[in-house]
Amino acid sequence: xxxxxxxxxxxxxxxxxxxxxxxxxxxxxxxxxxxxxxxxxxxxxxxxxxxxxxxxxxxxxxxxxxxxxxxxxxxxxxxxxxxxxxxxxxxxxxxxxxxxxxxxxxxxxxxxxxxxxxxxxxxxxxxxxxxxxxxxxxxxxxxxxxxxxxxxxxxxxxxxxxxxxxxxxxxxxxxxxxxxxxxxxxxxxxxxxxxxxxxxxxxxxxxxxxxxxxxxxxxxxxxxxxxxxxxxxxxxxxxxxxxxxxxxxxxxxxxxxxxxxxxxxxxxxxxxxxxxxxxxxxxxxxxxxxxxxxxxxxxxxxxxxxxxxxxxxxxxxxxxxxxxxxxxxxxxxxxxxxxxxxxxxxxxxxxxxxxxxxxxxxxxxxxxxxxxxxxxxxxxxxxxxxxxxxxxxxxxxxxxxxxxxxxxxxxxxxxxxxxxxxxxxxxxxxxxxxxxxxxxxxxxxxxxxxxxxxxxxxxxxxxxxxxxxxxxxxxxxxx
Ligand code: ADP
Ligand code: MG
Ligand code: ZN
Numbered sequence: 001x002x003x004x005x006x007x008x009x010x011x012x013x014x015x016x017x018x019x020x021x022x023x024x025x026x027x028x029x030x031x032x033x034x035x036x037x038x039x040x041x042x043x044x045x046x047x048x049x050x051x052x053x054x055x056x057x058x059x060x061x062x063x064x065x066x067x068x069x070x071x072x073x074x075x076x077x078x079x080x081x082x083x084x085x086x087x088x089x090x091x092x093x094x095x096x097x098x099x100x101x102x103x104x105x106x107x108x109x110x111x112x113x114x115x116x117x118x119x120x121x122x123x124x125x126x127x128x129x130x131x132x133x134x135x136x137x138x139x140x141x142x143x144x145x146x147x148x149x150x151x152x153x154x155x156x157x158x159x160x161x162x163x164x165x166x167x168x169x170x171x172x173x174x175x176x177x178x179x180x181x182x183x184x185x186x187x188x189x190x191x192x193x194x195x196x197x198x199x200x201x202x203x204x205x206x207x208x209x210x211x212x213x214x215x216x217x218x219x220x221x222x223x224x225x226x227x228x229x230x231x232x233x234x235x236x237x238x239x240x241x242x243x244x245x246x247x248x249x250x251x252x253x254x255x256x257x258x259x260x261x262x263x264x265x266x267x268x269x270x271x272x273x274x275x276x277x278x279x280x281x282x283x284x285x286x287x288x289x290x291x292x293x294x295x296x297x298x299x300x301x302x303x304x305x306x307x308x309x310x311x312x313x314x315x316x317x318x319x320x321x322x323x324x325x326x327x328x329x330x331x332x333x334x335x336x337x338x339x340x341x342x343x344x345x346x347x348x349x350x351x352x353x354x355x356x357x358x359x360x361x362x363x364x365x366x367x368x369x370x371x372x373x374x375x376x377x378x379x380x381x382x383x384x385x386x387x388x389x390x391x392x393x394x395x396x397x398x399x400x401x402x403x404x405x406x407x408x409x410x411x412x413x414x415x416x417x418x419x420x421x422x423x424x425x426x427x428x429x430x431x432x433x434x435x436x437x438x439x440x441x442x443x444x445x446x447x448x449x450x451x452x453x454x455x456x457x458x459x460x461x462x463x464x465x466x467x468x469x470x471x472x473x474x475x476x477x478x479x
Contacts, residue, residue, distance in 0.1 A: 001204070001241065003237060005204060005205055006202045006203065006204060006205065006233075006237055007163065007202065007203055007204070007205045007207075008162075008163060008164070008200065008201075008202055008229075008233055009160050009162070009163065009200075009201050009202070009203065009210055009211065009213075010160065010162035010163070010168060010198065010199060010200050010201075010229065011157075011158050011159060011160035011161070011162065011199045011213075012156075012157075012158045012162070012168065012171070012172070012196050012197070012198060012199070013155055013156070013157050013158070013196065013197040013199070014155070014156040014158075014172070014175060014194070014195070014196045014197075015129075015153050015154075015155050015194075015195050015196070015197075015218075016065075016153065016154050016156065016179055016184070016185040016187060016193065016194050017030070017129060017151055017152070017153055017185055017186075017192070017193035017194075018057075018058060018061045018062075018151075018152040018153065018154060018184055018185055019061075019183070019184065019185055019186050019193075020055060020057040020058055020061065020152055021057075022055060022057075023044055023055065023128075023150035023151055023152065024052075024054065024055050024058050024095075024126070024127075024128045024150055024151070024152035025043055025044070025052030025053060025054065025055065025095065025128065025150055026041050026043035026044050026052070026053075026150060027041070028040060028041050028043075028044055028150065030151045030152070032188075032191050032193070033191075034147055036134070036143070036145035036147065037144075037145055037146055037147060038147065039147040040146045040147065040149070043150070044146060044149045044150035045090055045146055045149070046090035046091040046149075051279050052095065052277075052279055052280060054079070054280055054281075054283070055152065058126055058152040059102065059126065059283060059285070060293060061152075061154070061184040061185075062102045062103065062124060062125075062126045062154050062184075063102060063103070063285070063289075063290060063293050064182050064184050064293055064297065065103070065124055065154055065156070065178075065179060065182065065184050066102060066103025066106065066124050067290075067293060067294050067297060068178050068179075068181075068182050068297060068300060069103075069106040069107070069108055069121050069124070069156070069175070069178060070106045070107050070108075070121075071103035071104055071105060071106030071121060071123075071124060072103065072104050072105050072106075073102065073103055073285065073290050074100060074101065074102055074103070074104065074285070075284065075285050075286075075287070075290075076100065076282065076283075076284055076285075077097065077100045077101065077102045077282070077283040077284075077285070078097065078100050078276055078277075078280070078282045078283060079095050079096070079097060079126075079276070079277045079280045079283070080095070080096060080097055080098035080099075080274045080275060080276055080277060081093040081094070081095060081096075081274065081275055081276075081277050082094045082095075082096045082098070082127075082272045082274055083272055083273045083274075084271075084272060086130065087133060087142070087144055088130040088131040088132060088133050088144060088146075088149070089130045089131070089149075090131070090146065090149065094127060094128060094130065095127060095128050095277055095280070096125060096126075096127035096128075096155075097125035097126060097127065098274040099274075101123040101124060101125035102124060102125055102126060102283070103121075103123060103124035103125075104122070104123045104124075105120075105121070105122075106120075106121030106124070107119065107120055107121055108121065108171060108174055108175060108178070109174075110167060110170040110171050110174055111170070111320075112164075112166055112167055112170060113166065117161075117167060118161075119158055119159065119161045119162070119167070119171050120158065120159030120161050121156060121157070121158055121159070122157040122158060122159055123156075123157050124154050124155065124156045124157070125154070125155055125157075126152065126153070126154055127152075127153050127154075127155060128149070128150045128151070128152065128153065129148050129149065129150065129151040129152070129153050130148065130149060131144055131145055131146040131147070131148055131149040132144070132145045132147070132148050133145075154184075154185075156175065158171070160199070160201075160210060160213075165225075165226045165229050165230065168198070168225065168226075168229065169222055169225070169226065172196060172222065172225070173222075173324055174301075174324075176189075176194055177301050177323070177324050177325055177326060178300060178301065179194070180325065180326035180327070180365075181298060181299070181300055181301055181326045182297060182298060182300075183298070186365065187365075188363075188365060189220045189221055189222075189363065190220070190221075190363070190366075192218075192220055194220070195218050195219060195220040196218075196219050196220075196225060197215055197216065197217050197218065197219070198215070198216045198219055198225055198228060198229060199213045199214070199215045200213060200214055200215075200216070200229055200232045200233065200236070201213040201214070201236070201246070202233060202236045202237060202240070202246075211236075211246065212245070212246040212247070212248050213246075213248060214232060214236070214246065214247075214248065214249055214250075214251050214260075215249075215250050215251065216228050216229075216232065216251045216252070216253045216260060217250055217251070217252060217263065219253060224253055224255055227253075227255075227258060228253040228260065231253075231258060231259060231260060232251070232260055235260065247265070248265070249262050249263075249264065249265050250262075250263045250264050250265075251263060301323040301324070301326075301329070302323075304323045304329055305319045305320065305323040308322065308323065308332075312336075312342040312343075312346070314342075314346055318346055318350050321349075321350060321354065322346070322349055322350070325363075325364040325365070327363075327364040327365045327367065328349060328364045330371070331349065331364075331367065331370075331371050331374065332345055332346070332349055333371075334370075334371030334372070334375070335371040335372075335374040335375040335378065336375070337371070337375070338371065338372055338374075338375025338376065338378075338379070339375040339376070339378040339379045339382065341378050341379075341382060344378045344381070344382070345374065345375070345378060348374065348377070348378070348395070352392060352395050353367070353395070356395070356396070356399055360399075367399075368398070368399060368402045369398040369399070369402035370402070373398055373402060373403070373404065373405060374398070376404065376405045376406065377391060377394055377395065377398070377405045380394075380405055380406065380409065384416060384418060384465060384467075385409070385415060385416055386409055386414055386415065386416050386463075387416050387462055387463070387464075387465065387466055389457070389462045390409070390414045390416065390462050390463065393412075393414065393462075394408050394409060394414070397412075414463060415463070416463055416464070416465050417460055417463050417464045417465060418465040418468060420468070423464055423465065423468050423469060423472055424472060426456050426459060426460060426464060426469070427456065427469065427472045427473055427476055428476075429459070430452055430455045430456045430459065431452070431473075431476060433455075434451075434452060434455065437451055437452050438477065441477050442477070449470070449473055449474070449477070452473050453466065453469050453470055453473060456469050456473075457469070
């Protein structure tokens, strides 16, 4: 059979670290990047005799996520123990949720190149993160860091509704932006606070039964997710074409070799011997509690997008890009507050800022400057203090060492030359040096004017006011 005769089926389990101040069952801080084991206590280190107490904020955040993804919220839920041994899990069980998750039966809509598609969300449950193993980092051997042990997570499990990598990417981006908007997770993929387990199977087109899936664990960049899926599809087709069988297993994606490796045979739920955690009480939510959270939900990306189309007349494409990230969207709105020029802010975000993010493989939440600085940059150009080409240089500075744009241009001597005498001087010099252009212009070659302006810009290192240059060249050429 050819590749086209197979259908690919995928389902995603997304883990998002919640941005609560403290851990899920103790009061240790959750902040990322502290020295190993400095954010631990007897509870998250699993000392015998300690007891967990559920952090109420975790429930609130999970309910928020459930409501924002159209889930039904369970009035009656509980925590279960998922038993397995691993050195980063000192209790030898993870407190998670088994048969009574907080949220179920949700959906997220995506806009693919073939139109709208709805992806089903099976469930969202709360659980604790495990610690981290540092291999060979401190001179050989493996050391355990328990700062992450007990950091609250929500796991968002999708239905096996994906058929293409495009759908996977769009869904992940949408989900990520929703979680950012409702401020339950910072979704920093590079810090592992938004990561996905990707389940992939193939079947003959037209088959009703799903094929056997493999699962790639803890993928934390869009690039690896797409590459991993593509590799896995090829591999599975090859196995089947050669008369083999896909084993249900857990895989590790290796970014360097661009291959998947087997980590272990896939466990079934029964292997985990789930049972209700006897140290924790059931989670009972009132209708009123859920209603209150619902009423407090902030504006979601879809609604912001509509507003941008109407209020600021943005194009569909630009509105999609800006609202895809809360960081970009907030940057957009707050910079407009400063400079009152939505069109200019839109252009900066869509073109130069997006390009620099791309080139430096950064995400919007890693933009180092703030909305006020961007707004001021727009004002400086609008007032004619700097030209837009100098503006581009200021933006690069803002990425490298964010500070007040006015300070940057003063420091660098980038203030635009708008002094009539000085500009006249430049125009004279350039005309003297380029007599042929004058002849050309007079012979009807309009391009010659552009050339002269370009030369003048070059001589002044982009600092001359372009409108004034244009006008003066025209005057001189006419006389
Ligand atoms: P586990 O934790 O054991 O992986 P879950 O039920 O939490 O099990 O998640 C299973 C994930 O795999 C879901 O996202 C589901 O949509 C997806 N899935 C299940 N069966 C298949 C399949 N045959 N092909 C692709 N994805 C699948
Ligand atoms: Mg799984
Ligand atoms: Zn603790």
